[in-house]
Amino acid sequence: MNNKNVLSIILGGGQGSRLYPLTANRSKPAVPIAGKYRLVDIPISNCINSNIKRIYVLTQFNSASLNKHIKNTYHFSFFSQAFVDVLAAEQTMKSDKWFQGTADAVRQSMHHFLSNEFEYALILSGDQLYNMDFQDMIKKHKESNAEISIATYPVNAKDATGFGLLKTDDENKITSFIEKPAAELLPDWTSDVSNEMKKEGRNYLASMGIYIFNRDLLIKLMENPDTIDFGKEIIPQSIHNHKTVSYQYEGYWTDIGTIESFFEANLGLTDEIPKFNLYDKNRVYTRARILPTSKISGSMLNKAVIADGCLIHADKIEKSVIGIRSRIGKGSVITNTYMMGSDYYESLEDIEKYKIDNLLGIGDHCKINNCIIDKNCRIGDDVIINGGAHLEDKETENYLIKDGIVVIKKGATITKGTKIQ
Template sequence: MPEVLSLILGGGRGSRLFPLTKSRAKPAVPVGGKYRLIDIPISNCINSRLNNIYVLTQFLSVSLHRHIANTYKFDMFSKGFVEILAAQQAYDEQIGWYQGTADAVRQNIAYINREEPDEVLILSGDQLYRMDYQQLIETHRKSKAEVTIAAIPVPEEQTAGFGLMRMDDSGRVLSFTEKPKTAEARKPYYTPSTWIEKMGIPSKGRNYLANMGIYLFNTDKLIEMLNAPVPDKLHNAMLLPHDFGSNVFPNHVADRHIQAHLFDGFWEDLGTIKSYHETSLALGEPNPPFDFFSPEGPIFTRMRNLPASRINGAALESVTIADGCVIGAGSSVKHSLIGVRSVVGANCHLKDVVMIGSDGFETQVELEENRRLGRPHLNIGEGCRIERAMLDKDCRIGQGVRIRDHDADADYDDPAGRFHIRDGIVCVPRGAVIPDGLEI
C-alpha cells in the first residue's frame, strides 16, 4: 500500500478564468503552449516518486478525463495510477456537489481508506510551480506533525489573496487567518526577516508567510478533522467544515500540531485571466520565471505526433512556439505564446498575445468549404494586428482584424459572444469567429 496518497483538487467553476473555463474544467486549461494545468501537480508527484494520484473535479470534466486517460499510464508492476473522482449524487444526502476543499476530500474518504496510506498529500490543480514533495514529507515526519502546510514568503501588498500563518521558532503554526483585508488584521502575522532567513530563505522584504494550498496530513488525523464540527457564523451552528483555509486550520491550530514547510521557488496561482496571461507571456523571455526546459523536475504531458513548426520569413522576439505551427511571411510576433497547431497568416503583427492553438489541422476539403461559406480559416487570417489578447482553441480570426490594447480596468462582454474583455485583455473564446476587418 502507498505511504502517501496524493489528492489534486480540481477547483470550482473557475469563474475568474472565464472564458477559458467556459467549456472545460480549470485543471484542463492549456498552459505553456502544449501542456494543461493538471500536468503541473501530476508531474511534481511523479518526480517526487508519488505515483498514486486522485484528481477531484466536478465541472466540465470530459476533456480532463480524456487528457488524463491518454497521458498517464503506469505499468502493471508499479501499481501507480492517476484517476478522476468526479462529484456525484448519491442516496446519502451528505453526498453531492463539493461545497469546498475540505468537503471535496470528505466525500471521497472511502477511496482514501481503500488505499490505506499513512499520509495524504492535498494539492491544488491551478498553480504553476516545481516542488519536490519528498522535502515536504521530510519536514512533516521530522517534526512529528499531524498536518504540514507549504508556505511561501510574500510582501504585504500581496497578502489580501492568501491565508497567512504565524509560527514559533520551530516552525509550528500558532495562528492562521484567511485572506486578511486590512493592515490591522495582517499585523499579527508579520514575520521578522531574521526568522525567515534563519530558515535558509532570503527575506527580500517578504515578511508574511502565505498558505500555498499544499497540505500533508496524517491520514487518521485528516479524517478526524474532517468529521469534527466547527462553528459556522453564517448559520450560527456547529457544522462539518467545508474548507481547509476557512474552517479546518483556524479551528484546529490550537489543539493540533500544524507545521509549516517553507518554499522559495517560483509559484503562481493561475486563477485569473490577468495572472494567466502575464505568466504565459513571461515563458518566452530570456530568463523565464518558470522554465519548462529545466532537466530537473520535467513536466509531462500527452505525446502528440506533430510536425516541427514552420516559420516563413517572420520576425520573432521573446516568443514561445509549440509544435505544428505555421507563421506566415512578413509577420512579426513579439512577447507572445503560440500554442500547438497554430496558424498565423502573412503580414500579421502580434504583441502580448496568448494563442492556445487548435485541436487539428484543416484538410483541403475543409479549407474549400470555408471559402464557399465565407468563413475564416483556423486561426489568424492575413494582415491582422493583435495586441494584448488571448485567443482560445479553434477560434477563427478573419483577415485584417484589429484587436488593440485596452485600459487595464476594461471589462466587457460582446452581445454576440464573439469576445470578452477582462482586465483590459481581449479574450476570444473557444471556436469563436471574428469576421474580416472587425476592430475590437
C-alpha cells in the same frame, strides 16, 4: 522514501468563474497553458517527479475534457500500482450534494482514498504554477513529528490580504492563522523569513494550499460534516489541537485564479530566464501528441514560444506563446498574445471551403496585441485587436474584455476586417 506511504489528492477547484470564459466549457485544471500543457499537468508532474504515483484529481464542473486528457496522458505499467484517477462529484447513499468546499470534496471522496494503503495524504491545488520537490516536504513532516504540514510562501503586504497568513515559533510550529486579513491587521502578522525575502519586502507567510495530513488525523477530521473548507475551518481549528508545522518554500509559485494572472504567467514563459522554467531537469508531463515540427516562413521572432505543428507566415511574433497546430497568415503582427492553438488540422478540402471566409487560426495582415485566443478560433484577414487599459470590460458572443485583456472565446469566429481597439 517509499512512495507507497503517500497518496496525492489534487483539488480541481470550483466553477472557475474568475477564469471565465476559459472555463465556460472545461474545468479549471483542464485550461491549456504554455502552448501544449494543461494546468493539471503541473501538480501531477510535481508528484511524478517526487516519486508519488498514486494520484486522485477531484472535480465537479465540466469534467469531460479533463477526464479525456488524463485518460490519454497518464499511462503506467500494467504491473505498477501507479494511477491518476479523476473523481467527479457523485451522488451516494451518504450524500447527494455537490462539493461545498475543499474539505467537503475530500470528505465525500474519502471512501475512494481509504481503499488504498497510505500513511500521509498530500493535498494539492489544481490551479497553481510551480516546481516543487514534495519528498523534501514529506521528509521534514516526518522529522518534526507533525500531524499536519502546510507549505508556505513569503509574500509582500500588497498580496498578503488575499491569502491565509500564519505565524510560527522557532521550530516552525504554526501558532496562529488568519484567512485574508484586512490591511490594518498586517503589522501583527509579520514572520521570520530569509534575508533574501526580507530584502524583497516579503515578510508575511502565506498558505499555498498545499497540505500533508497524517492518515488517521485526516479520517478523524473528516468525521465532522460541518467543516467544509481547509483554509477557512480545518486549519484554524487544528493548529491548537494538532501539531501543525510550516514548510517554507521560496521558489517560483503563482496561483492562477484570474484572467490577468493567467495571462502574465503564460507570457512570463517568453522571458530570457523564465521564473517558471520548463527547460529544466524536472519535466512537465503532458499528452504525447504525434505532431510534425513547426514550419516558419519569413517571420521575425523575438521572445516567442512556439509549440509543435504550427504553420507560421507572420511578419513578426513578439513576447507571445503560440500553441499547438496554430496557423498564422502573411503580414500579421502578433505581440503580447497567448494563442492556444487548435485541436485538429483542416483538410485541403476544408481550406478550399473556408478560404473565402475564415480559416482556422489567424488570417493575413492582422495586428493582435494583449490578447488570449482560446482553442479552435477563426480570425479573418485584416483583423485588428489591440488590448490595453484603454478598453472597458465588456462581453460579446465571440469575445470578452477583462482588465484590458481581450479573450477570444473557444471556437469563435472574428470576421474579416473586425477592429477591437
